Amino acid sequence: MQETAQKKSIQISIVPGTQNPCSKYKWGRKEAGDLKTGFCDARKNKDGTVWVRKIRDFDNTTCGRYEEGVPGLAVPSEIMCSCGSPLRPGRSQDFI
Numbered sequence: 214m215q216e217t218a219q220k221k222s223i224q225i226s227i228v229p230g231t232q233n234p235c236s237k238y239k240w241g242r243k244e245a246g247d248l249k250t251g252f253c254d255a256r257k258n259k260d261g262t263v264w265v266r267k268i269r270d271f272d273n274t275t276c277g278r279y280e281e282g283v284p285g286l287a288v289p290s291e292i293m294c295s296c297g298s299p300l301r302p303g304r305s306q307d308f309i
Contacts, residue, residue, distance in 0.1 A: 225253070225268060225276045233275045235268050243271060 225235070235241040240255035251271040255278055256264045268274050 225266065225274050227270055227274050229273050231273060231275045234272045235274045235276075236271045241268070241271065 235251060235253060236243065238253065238255070241251055241253050243251040249269075249271055251268050253266045253268055253276075254263045255276075256266075258264050
């Protein structure tokens with residue numbers, strides 16, 4: 214059930230004039246050739262491999278995980294564990 218809720222939260226949707234566009238998203242990357250399009254790499258599959266999505270309208274698209282990807286806001290893969298070292302991407306502690 215939790216996995217279903219997580220999948221729904223990362224469903225991208227086009228919202229013209231949104232205040233939370235993918236272009237301001239930490240995990241969003243604009244395409245070099247066409248700045249209106251880009252990629253989102255905020256999700257990993259079960260093997261820990263990053264799953265990249267192509268986004269056609271980078272300035273008018275958003276998703277439910279926008280707040281987690283705001284630059285400057287700590288995300289689980291950047292939070293220090295109790296031993297003092299950062300959690301490594303692809304491990305079970307990462308919630309991306």
